[in-house]
Amino acid sequence: MSDVARETGDRFQPKFDAQGLMTGVVVDASTGEVLMVAHLDEEALAATRETGLAHFHSRSRGTLWCKGETSGNTLRVQEILVDCDQDALVIKAQPAGPACHTGARTCFYRRLADDGLLQRIAS
Amino acid sequence: MSDVARETGDRFQPKFDAQGLMTGVVVDASTGEVLMVAHLDEEALAATRETGLAHFHSRSRGTLWCKGETSGNTLRVQEILVDCDQDALVIKAQPAGPACHTGARTCFYRRLADDGLLQRIAS
Numbered sequence: 001m002s003d004v005a006r007e008t009g010d011r012f013q014p015k016f017d018a019q020g021l022m023t024g025v026v027v028d029a030s031t032g033e034v035l036m037v038a039h040l041d042e043e044a045l046a047a048t049r050e051t052g053l054a055h056f057h058s059r060s061r062g063t064l065w066c067k068g069e070t071s072g073n074t075l076r077v078q079e080i081l082v083d084c085d086q087d088a089l090v091i092k093a094q095p096a097g098p099a100c101h102t103g104a105r106t107c108f109y110r111r112l113a114d115d116g117l118l119q120r121i122a123s
Numbered sequence: 124m125s126d127v128a129r130e131t132g133d134r135f136q137p138k139f140d141a142q143g144l145m146t147g148v149v150v151d152a153s154t155g156e157v158l159m160v161a162h163l164d165e166e167a168l169a170a171t172r173e174t175g176l177a178h179f180h181s182r183s184r185g186t187l188w189c190k191g192e193t194s195g196n197t198l199r200v201q202e203i204l205v206d207c208d209q210d211a212l213v214i215k216a217q218p219a220g221p222a223c224h225t226g227a228r229t230c231f232y233r234r235l236a237d238d239g240l241l242q243r244i245a246s
Contacts, residue, residue, distance in 0.1 A: 007225055008225075009241070010233075010240045010241045010242070011240065011241065012235055012239060012240065012241055017182075023146055023160050025148050025157055025160060027157060032155040032156070033155070034148060034150060034157070034204075034213050036206065037146050037148060037206060037211040049235075059140075079234055079235075080234065080235040081157075081231040081233065081234050081235070081244070082231065082233050082234070082235055082241055083159065083160060083230040083231050084223050084224070084225050084227070084230045084232070088160040088230075088231075090157050090231050100206075100207050101207070102130055102131075102207050104207070107206040107207045107211075108204040108205065108206050108211075108213050109207070110133075110204065110205050111202055111203065111204050111205070112135055112172075112202075112203040112204070112205055116135060117133045117134065117135065118132070118133045118134065118135055118205055119133070121204070
């Protein structure tokens with residue numbers, strides 16, 4: 001597939017990197033807030049589309065995981081957006097609970113302050 | 124640095140992957156919309172913090188690039204959020220123009236429809 005066709009066409013042709021992964025950005029479908037970033041391989045993408053629940057590939061464990069499979073804090077997919085070169089997805093989802101394994105609503109609960117330290121901003 | 128210290132502490136200790144990269148999600152500081160996803164190495168992160176303009180590492184060219192250096196469509200950084208394990212950033216920025224090289228406001232201008240095809244949603 002040419003770059004132009006990939007960028008302008010209506011054919012979904014996800015581009016996985018050398019590790020077989022693409023980036024998934026999960027956004028709260030209600031608020032638009034970024035909740036987490038994780039990676040999808042072909043298997044995780046298929047599982048996400050089939051079940052309507054966000055699945056990812058764990059780079060550390062090397063396995064498929066359904067977000068929330070143990071915690072119950074699943075992410076129900078409402079819409080998937082695809083970027084120009086089809087190597088990243090925005091997954092708009094309804095979270096069943098805190099998205100972060102730390103218990104925070106979002107994984108992005110700290111900001112980088114001018115002094116170079118991290119400041120907590122969300123709970 | 125322990126996982127707990129990385130997740131709960133105030134020390135910024137970005138975690139780069141085996142390719143020396145971390146994920147950057149650029150969000151429009153005014154609207155919260157996700158504009159693009161790109162990758163930062165240590166050099167791009169330093170350049171972003173020093174200049175206040177979003178810089179990335181091009182995986183295809185293997186070089187540092189300042190977003191908008193040729194198009195003029197720079198991204199002025201307003202705030203940087205860091206996720207729990209410090210391997211991804213949300214970069215809240217003010218775009219000087221369309222964020223996407225195709226001329227679209229955001230790189231995420233298509234949605235994956237139920238029939239498996241891509242539908243254009245943004246201009």
